[in-house]
Amino acid sequence: MTAVLYRLGDTGPAISEIRSKLTLLRLLDDTAPGPSVFDEDVQHAVRHFQQERGLTVTGVVDATTYRVLDEARWRLGDRLLSYVVANPQSGDDVMALQRRLSELGFDVGQVDGVFGPRTGEAVRELQRNMGLNADGTCGPSTFKALDRLAPLVTGGRPDSLRASEVLRRAGKRLPGKVVVIDPGHGGSDRGHTGHGLEEAAIVADLASRIEGRLAATGVQTFLTRGRGAEVELDEAARARFANETGANLMVSLHVDAHTNPDASGVSTYYYGGDRPGTTSAIGEQFAGLIQREIVARTDLVDCRSHAKTWDLLRHSTMATVRVEPGYITNPRDAARLADPDFRDVVAEAIVVAVQRVYLPTGEDAPTGVLHLRDLAQA
Numbered sequence: 596m597t598a599v600l601y602r603l604g605d606t607g608p609a610i611s612e613i614r615s616k617l618t619l620l621r622l623l624d625d626t627a628p629g630p631s632v633f634d635e636d637v638q639h640a641v642r643h644f645q646q647e648r649g650l651t652v653t654g655v656v657d658a659t660t661y662r663v664l665d666e667a668r669w670r671l672g673d674r675l676l677s678y679v680v681a682n683p684q685s686g687d688d689v690m691a692l693q694r695r696l697s698e699l700g701f702d703v704g705q706v707d708g709v710f711g712p713r714t715g716e717a718v719r720e721l722q723r724n725m726g727l728n729a730d731g732t733c734g735p736s737t738f739k740a741l742d743r744l745a746p747l748v749t750g751g752r753p754d755s756l757r758a759s760e761v762l763r764r765a766g767k768r769l770p771g772k773v774v775v776i777d778p779g780h781g782g783s784d785r786g787h788t789g790h791g792l793e794e795a796a797i798v799a800d801l802a803s804r805i806e807g808r809l810a811a812t813g814v815q816t817f818l819t820r821g822r823g824a825e826v827e828l829d830e831a832a833r834a835r836f837a838n839e840t841g842a843n844l845m846v847s848l849h850v851d852a853h854t855n856p857d858a859s860g861v862s863t864y865y866y867g868g869d870r871p872g873t874t875s876a877i878g879e880q881f882a883g884l885i886q887r888e889i890v891a892r893t894d895l896v897d898c899r900s901h902a903k904t905w906d907l908l909r910h911s912t913m914a915t916v917r918v919e920p921g922y923i924t925n926p927r928d929a930a931r932l933a934d935p936d937f938r939d940v941v942a943e944a945i946v947v948a949v950q951r952v953y954l955p956t957g958e959d960a961p962t963g964v965l966h967l968r969d970l971a972q973a
């Protein structure tokens with residue numbers, strides 16, 4: 596998690612800016628602006644905002660919350676939108692544009708509020724269709740065209756329908772598939788620690804077990820962290836790397852931690868927020884499969900799958916799932932994580948979930964019964 600920038604009790608100009616942003620979003624009622632204090636009303640509004648946006652609900656403003664809060668002020672039509680290679684535009688207006696284009700049947704990929712090359716191509720396509728100058732920039736004439744067009748698809752989730760279609764067309768055989776494995780920590784970033792264990796070491800070991808098994812089934816794998824060459828990329832950069840591989844799926848590996856040593860269990864996360872059209876349906880499906888397989892094969896507590904908008908999930912264009920198989924701070928989970936046999940079981944569960952993503956419904960074997968040898972023959 597990112598460091599806390601502002602919290603309960605803080606004062607100053609940044610707090611009045613936060614207050615006015617929350618007021619604009621109708622999450623705070625700042626009719627009589629008094630002293631610029633991060634009071635309990637602000638804390639409540641921040642929690643509400645984080646909940647709504649699929650961020651971790653903490654009530655404190657960290658760098659991610661601050662950025663998302665800043666992006667939330669843009670309404671479609673407020674500014675020109677176009678694809679800027681070096682520094683892509685992001686915000687609520689971009690998300691509204693993507694949702695609108697998607698409803699009209701244009702392929703924008705994931706509705707993520709980031710103006711990437713696919714959004715640019717979709718704008719050009721729209722402009723060509725409308726007889727406008729196809730420059731890929733959304734200005735007044737394009738906004739007007741968008742207003743005039745009635746959606747082709749309503750009530751559905753066109754982006755997610757398309758994602759499952761792409762996977763279905765990819766076929767059910769594993770050879771030739773591309774999967775990115777993201778060890779969540781490495782190099783000088785050791786992640787959470789507990790009971791003599793380091794998260795970075797656990798996820799590196801898990802990654803190589805998964806990589807070996809996938810290679811045995813003919814799947815091409817990429818790791819977001821190089822061996823030896825420790826270039827440490829942040830989540831957004833690792834997502835961009837994954838996008839360039841043309842992968843179908845990405846698995847990000849972490850373990851959980853909590854100040855309460857009783858917290859335990861396995862969770863999975865996929866891209867999504869509370870707002871309609873923003874959830875990756877295929878990501879949700881993949882997360883559910885990994886969750887089920889791990890729960891069926893281990894005695895970890897089932898902490899379920901959850902939608903989040905963390906950078907890696909948001910910026911990756913394939914179905915991405917973050918897996919946290921156990922709490923390093925819980926004595927029983929830590930003992931499991933320290934055991935190579937347990938890590939083997941988790942790796943196998945994830946590889947079987949990868950295969951299940953491609954199996955058409957109906958051909959699915961019951962959870963927990965598929966093994967690597969069956970996959971190699973499939």
Ligand SMILES: [Zn+2]
Binds near residue numbers: 780794849850
């Ligand atoms: Zn982690």
